[in-house]
Amino acid sequence: xxxxxxxxxxxxxxxxxxxxxxxxxxxxxxxxxxxxxxxxxxxxxxxxxxxxxxxxxxxxxxxxxxxxxxxxxxxxxxxxxxxxxxxxxxxxxxxxxxxxxxxxxxxxxxxxxxxxxxxxx
Numbered sequence: 001x002x003x004x005x006x007x008x009x010x011x012x013x014x015x016x017x018x019x020x021x022x023x024x025x026x027x028x029x030x031x032x033x034x035x036x037x038x039x040x041x042x043x044x045x046x047x048x049x050x051x052x053x054x055x056x057x058x059x060x061x062x063x064x065x066x067x068x069x070x071x072x073x074x075x076x077x078x079x080x081x082x083x084x085x086x087x088x089x090x091x092x093x094x095x096x097x098x099x100x101x102x103x104x105x106x107x108x109x110x111x112x113x114x115x116x117x118x119x120x121x
Contacts, residue, residue, distance in 0.1 A: 006108065008100040009053040012064055015093055015100075016046030019071075022093075026085045033078040034086035041071050045097065052104075058111040061101045068098035 019042025022028075023035040045067050052060035072094035075081040105111050 005056045006052070006104045008104050009049050009056070009060075012049035012097055012100055013046050013053065015097055016042045016044075016049055018042070019045065019093060022089050023086075026089055028080075028083055028086040028089075031080055031083055031086065034075070034080040034083055037071075037074045037078050037080075038086070038090070041067060041074070056108075058105065058108075061105045061111065064101035065098055065105075068094045068101065071097065 019038045022038050022042075028034050045064065048060050048063045048067070051057075052064070071090050075083070075087040075090050080086050
């Protein structure tokens with residue numbers, strides 16, 4: 001079995017799963033835009049993070065970072081900024097995704113083109 005290169009990617013898979021189930025766990029499944037925003041973002045994040053887990057590429061980390069930015073602004077773009085539980089969920093999960101993706105990007109010497117000698121973990 002191949003060893004996982006970045007522990008951050010499986011964590012992002014878990015965050016993707018969380019986004020998919022969070023509307024029911026947190027009780028905002030009645031707000032369609034908030035619910036579907038979380039579900040679609042979670043599914044895409046999960047797929048990208050799974051890809052990054054098994055076939056790591058820098059573009060996957062950049063995609064995760066872009067998804068995090070989208071998730072952070074989605075409450076206002078999709079119009080559920082006043083739905084506190086969905087807003088807080090989106091912003092905090094987005095922050096975690098962004099930190100994890102950027103962490104991989106700045107610590108993996110393969111992604112930085114050899115600009116640093118820090119380990120990827």
